[in-house]
Each structure stands twice: as C-alpha cells, then as structure tokens.
Amino acid sequence: MWGRAVITIEIGLVDGDIMIIEVTTPIGMVQIIGKVVRVGRLLHVSGAHVDGLRGGALGRAGLNAIGRKLLEEADVDQIVIEGGARTTGKNPGRPPKVFRFPSH
C-alpha cells in the first residue's frame, strides 16, 4: 500500500475560506470543496463535497494516508470534515456523519 510520501496536496481554487483542495494519489486525483477554517491546532472543513474516484477506491488505508498528509501540510493535530448534503448514494439530500482524523 502506498503511503503519504507519494501523495501531493495542492489548493486548486480559493475564495476566502472556500477552497478546492486537489489530492493526488497513485490511483488518481481526489478533489474536495469546502469551507476551510483553522481553529488553533484543528482544521475544520464544513460543507464538504468530494469527487474524483469511485466510492471505496481509496480504502481505509488510503484515507488514512491522505489524512496524515493533510495533518502534515496544514500543520495541525486534527482534521474535522463535515460533509454537505449528499449528492448521490442511499441518502441524497442528507449530510453524512462528521469525519474526524485522527478519530480520538
């Protein structure tokens, strides 16, 4: 499995605290749009939407590698991502659970 060394993170577009973040991995690019606010050592992303790879393509290990890379690049201890209302899947129109990395 690939680790965070092969992941690159770039800011695609910025408008104040609204950003498109481009995460390049060995299996393709993931894009995230959201409102990004840093509160102390915590990076909070709200209204987040993601696209670029099919669901489950990254796996838990891939998500963890991206999480670690984000912690490193943003120089924070935790990332909290609150998704916007789902645009596809079983419950479109409803927000997904809040994602914390690391989860503790």
Next chain:
Amino acid sequence: MLVANEIARPVELARVLVRYGLSLRKAHDILNRISGGACVPVELFGDSAKAVTSELSGLGVSAHTVHVPDVNIKRLRDTQKLSQAEFASLYGLELDTLQNWEQGRNIPDRSTKVLMRIIERFPEEVFLALTDQDSGALRQGKRLSSRRRMDRAAKSQRR
C-alpha cells in the same frame, strides 16, 4: 433556475459554475443548497443557454432558463374586458403609465413584465390574492371575466 438530480461530480460542478461567472463562494453555496433539495435561481454567463443547460445536465443538474416575458398589455387588458382606468385601478398602476406602455411611449420594467405575465397566466388566482379570498371560488368552476369579478366584489362590499 438550478435543481439537482444526482450530482456525481460536485467539485467539477463548482468549477463549471465558476467558469460561468460565479465566485467560488457562491458556487459552493449553490452546491450546498441544491444538494439539500433547494431550487436556486442563478445568473450564469455562457455562450448560449443551450450549451450551459447541456453541460450542467451532464453533471446532474437541471437548469431551467427564466425568460423575461414580453406581454402585450393592451391585448391582456382587452382579454379581461377592462377599461384602462379599471385595469390600472385593479393592478395598482398609474393610469398614464399604463397608457404610455400601451401606446409604446415607454417600456415596462422587468418586474412589471413578470407581473403582467402572471396576470395573463393566472388571472383568477391574482384576483383572489388581491381581494383576500380563498380558492374556494375557483373550485366552484365558473371562470369569470375580470369585469364580472370586479362587479361581484363591489356588490359583496356594498352588502
């Protein structure tokens, strides 16, 4: 007017909205609202409405073009069998303004065109709204001309 179906590529949609003239902040706001089920009016700047609609459709968004309606006000008034004074009084217009529109000396502004279009399409509903009546009168089934509706309303007020 944008309505979401199933947006498989939300970030790409935001990029497209930016390309059509929105700020990223506005594009993100619209993305959040339409994915939550809202219908959002938005002004986009593309080569053609058809091209914009087609591209958005490919991203899972239905775009409905809002046209500024061009209503022939004199014909509308004739259809309702009202004099200029009656029409102006009923819809809260200045008589000389109405006369200027009908004679082509002035052009109604956008909001007036919208109002005229609504009156043209839904005359009974507009009348009920203006006279604070519920829609029961409509369900009784008889479609009345504006003149007859005005006469009836005047009679009921005198009682």
